[in-house]
Amino acid sequence: xxxxxxxxxxxxxxxxxxxxxxxxxxxxxxxxxxxxxxxxxxxxxxxxxxxxxxxxxxxxxxxxxxxxxxxxxxxxxxxxxxxxxxxxxxxxxxxxxxx
Amino acid sequence: xxxxxxxxxxxxxxxxxxxxxxxxxxxxxxxxxxxxxxxxxxxxxxxxxxxxxxxxxxxxxxxxxxxxxxxxxxxxxxxxxxxxxxxxxxxxxxxxxxxxxxxxxxxxxxxxxxxxxxxxxxxxxxxxxxxxxxxxxxxxxxxxxxxxxxxxxxxxxxxxxxxxxxxxxxxxxxxxxxxxxxxxxxxxxxxxxxxxxxxxxxxxxxxxxxxxxxxxxxxxxxxxxxxxxxxxxxxxxxxxxxxxxxxxxxxxxxxxxxxxxxxxxxxxxxxxxxxxxxxxxxxxxxxxxxxxxxxxxxxxxxxxxxxxxxxxxxxxxxxxxxxxxxxxxxxxxxxxxxxxxxxxxxxxxxxxxxxxxxxxxxxxxxxxxxxxxxxxxxxxxxxxxxxxxxxxxxxxxxxxxxxxxxxxxxxxxxxxxxxxxxxxxxxxxxxxxxxxxxxxxxxxxxxxxxxxxxxxxxxxxxxxxxxxxxxxxxxxxxxxxxxxxxxxxxxxxxxxxxx
Numbered sequence: 001x002x003x004x005x006x007x008x009x010x011x012x013x014x015x016x017x018x019x020x021x022x023x024x025x026x027x028x029x030x031x032x033x034x035x036x037x038x039x040x041x042x043x044x045x046x047x048x049x050x051x052x053x054x055x056x057x058x059x060x061x062x063x064x065x066x067x068x069x070x071x072x073x074x075x076x077x078x079x080x081x082x083x084x085x086x087x088x089x090x091x092x093x094x095x096x097x098x099x
Numbered sequence: 100x101x102x103x104x105x106x107x108x109x110x111x112x113x114x115x116x117x118x119x120x121x122x123x124x125x126x127x128x129x130x131x132x133x134x135x136x137x138x139x140x141x142x143x144x145x146x147x148x149x150x151x152x153x154x155x156x157x158x159x160x161x162x163x164x165x166x167x168x169x170x171x172x173x174x175x176x177x178x179x180x181x182x183x184x185x186x187x188x189x190x191x192x193x194x195x196x197x198x199x200x201x202x203x204x205x206x207x208x209x210x211x212x213x214x215x216x217x218x219x220x221x222x223x224x225x226x227x228x229x230x231x232x233x234x235x236x237x238x239x240x241x242x243x244x245x246x247x248x249x250x251x252x253x254x255x256x257x258x259x260x261x262x263x264x265x266x267x268x269x270x271x272x273x274x275x276x277x278x279x280x281x282x283x284x285x286x287x288x289x290x291x292x293x294x295x296x297x298x299x300x301x302x303x304x305x306x307x308x309x310x311x312x313x314x315x316x317x318x319x320x321x322x323x324x325x326x327x328x329x330x331x332x333x334x335x336x337x338x339x340x341x342x343x344x345x346x347x348x349x350x351x352x353x354x355x356x357x358x359x360x361x362x363x364x365x366x367x368x369x370x371x372x373x374x375x376x377x378x379x380x381x382x383x384x385x386x387x388x389x390x391x392x393x394x395x396x397x398x399x400x401x402x403x404x405x406x407x408x409x410x411x412x413x414x415x416x417x418x419x420x421x422x423x424x425x426x427x428x429x430x431x432x433x434x435x436x437x438x439x440x441x442x443x444x445x446x447x448x449x450x451x452x453x454x455x456x457x458x459x460x461x462x463x464x465x466x467x468x469x470x471x472x473x474x475x476x477x478x479x480x481x482x483x484x485x486x487x488x489x490x491x492x493x494x495x496x497x498x499x500x501x502x503x504x505x506x507x508x509x510x511x512x513x514x515x516x517x518x519x520x521x522x523x524x525x526x527x528x529x530x531x532x533x534x535x536x537x538x539x540x541x542x543x544x545x546x547x548x549x550x551x552x553x554x555x556x557x558x559x560x561x562x563x564x565x566x567x568x569x570x571x572x573x574x575x576x577x578x579x580x581x582x583x584x585x586x587x588x589x590x591x592x593x594x595x596x597x598x
Binding site: 007014017018021027030031034037038040041044045048052053055056058059062063066069070073074076077078080081083084085093095096097098 | 235238239242246249250253256259260262263264265266267269270273274276277278280281283284285287288291292293337338339341342395398399404
C-alpha cells in the first residue's frame with residue numbers, strides 16, 4: 001500500500017539530484033546532488049524490500065558504504081583542485097579542452 | 100572441476116585469483132606504510148606488484164587448466180572461460196602499466212608507492228566485475244575499480260591538469276554510478292532478484308517486460324554508457340585521458356574499459372537476453388560512437404588527445420560486437436579487447452618516451468623525423484598505429500575482421516558497413532603520425548635526443564609489438580580461447596533457464 005508513494009518520492013528525489021548535477025556549477029554542490037541520487041536509490045530499495053524480501057535492505061548497506069568511500073576520495077580530490085585554483089567552481093575548470 | 104559455491108572450500112577456490120591479489124595488495128599496503136620515501140622503496144613496490152600480478156595470473160591459469168566452473172547452480176560469482184580470459188586481459192594490462200610506470204614515476208617525481216597499491220585494487224575491481232553474476236557484486240566491483248582509478252587519475256596532484264582531470268572523472272563517474280544503481284533498483288523491483296541468471300529465467304517466461312523493467316534497463320545502459328565512454332556519454336573521456344598521468348591513461352583506456360564491457364556482456368546476455376528492446380539502443384550507440392569518436396579525433400593536434408578520442412571510437416567498434424551478440428559477438432569482443440589492450444598500451448608507452456610533464460603538449464608534428472633518430476621506437480609506434488587502424492597483418496585487423504564476421508552473420512550488414520567506413524576515416528589521424536615519423540625531417544638536430552625508454556618499458560613495448568604481429572598472422576590459438584569463452588557465457592542462460 002505504501003509502495004507507490006515511496007517509489008514516487010524516491011523518483012522525484014532522484015530527478016532533483018540529476019537536475020542539480022546538470023544545473024549547478026559548484027563541485028561540492030554537485031557532489032551533494034550525487035549523494036542525493038544515491039539516497040533516492042536507497043529509499044527505492046527499502047520501499048521495494050517491504051514486499052520483495054531482505055535483499056533490497058542488504059543492498060542499502062552496501063550503497064551507504066560505497067557512498068562513504070566515494071565521499072572520502074571525492075572531497076580529497078576537490079581539495080587538491082582548490083589548492084590550484086582557489087575555487088571549486090566548474091567554470092574555472094578550463095585547462096583541459098579540445099584543440 | 101565443478102564448483103558449488105554453497106560449499107566454503109569451493110567458494111574460496113572460485114575466488115582464488117581475487118584472494119591472491121587481495122592478499123598481495125594488503126601486504127603491499129603494509130610495506131608502503133613503512134617504506135614510502137625513496138626511489139628504492141618505489142622500485143621495490145613495483146617489483147612486488149609485478150610478483151602479485153604474476154601469481155594472480157598463475158592462479159587464473161590453474162583454474163582455467165582444471166576447467167573450474169560453477170555450472171548448474173545459481174551463484175553470485177560466475178566461474179567460466181569468459182571470466183578467465185577477461186582476467187588475463189586485466190592482469191596483462193596492469194603488468195604492462197607497471198612496466199611503463201617505473202621510470203615515469205621517477206621522472207615526474209611521483210615518489211609515492213601507493214600508486215602500485217591502487218593499481219592492484221583497481222585490477223581486483225576489474226576481475227570481480229568480470230566475475231560478478233549478481234548485480235550487487237558487479238556494482239561493488241565497479242566502485243572498487245572506479246574509486247581506485249579516481250585517485251590514480253589525480254595522482255600527479257601537483258599539476259593542475261591532473262587534479263582537474265580527477266575532479267571531472269570523479270563527478271561524472273559518481274553521477275554514472277547513480278544511474279547504474281537506480282537501474283539496478285528498478286530491475287530488482289520488477290523481478291524481485293538481483294541475480295543475473297534468475298532475472299534471465301524470469302524474463303524468458305514473462306509475456307512482455309513491465310515498464311519498470313524497461314526503465315531500469317535504460318538506466319543500466321546509461322550507467323554502462325558512461326563507463327565505456329559511448330558517444331552521448333563520452334564528454335569526460337578526452338579531458339580525463341588528457342589530464343591523467345600517461346601510464347594511468349593507458350590503464351583506463353584498456354583495463355577499465357574492458358572491465359565495463361565484460362560486465363555489460365554478462366548483464367545483457369545472461370539477464371536481458373529475452374528483452375529485445377536494448378538491441379536497437381545498442382545499434383544506435385554503436386553508430387554514433389563510431390562516427391563521433393572518429394570525427395572528433397580528426398580535429399586533434401595533441402597525440403594524447405587524439406588517442407583519447409580514438410579510444411572512444413574503439414568503444415564503438417566493440418559496441419558492434421555487443422549488438423551482434425551470440426557466441427560470435429562475445430568471442431569477437433575478447434579477441435578485439437586483447438588486440439586493443441596491446442596496441443593502445445604500446446602507443447601510450449612510446450608517447451611517454453617522447454613527452455614530458457604529462458605529455459599533453461606532444462603534437463603529431465613533434466614526432467617528425469623520429470624514425471631517423473630512434474628507428475625501433477618509431478617502428479613500434481608505426482605497428483601500433485597500423486594495428487589501431489586495422490591494417491592487415493596486425494592484431495587490430497584480425498579483431499575488426501572478427502567483429503565484422505559476427506555482425507554480418509547476425510544480419511547487421513549496415514552496422515558492418517558503417518564500421519568499415521569509419522575505419523577508413525580513422526586513417527586520417529593514424530597515418531599522419533607514421534608520415535611525420537618517416538617522411539618529415541627533424542625540426543632541429545637535437546629534437547629527439549632525450550627520447551628513450553628504460554629497459555622495462557622497452558620490454559613492454561617489445562611484448563606489445565611481437566604480440567600484435569604474432570596475433571596478426573597466427574590468431575588461431577586466440578580464436579579458440581575466445582570461442583570457448585564465448586560459449587561459456589551463453590551456455591549458462593540456456594542450461595539454467597530450462598528447468
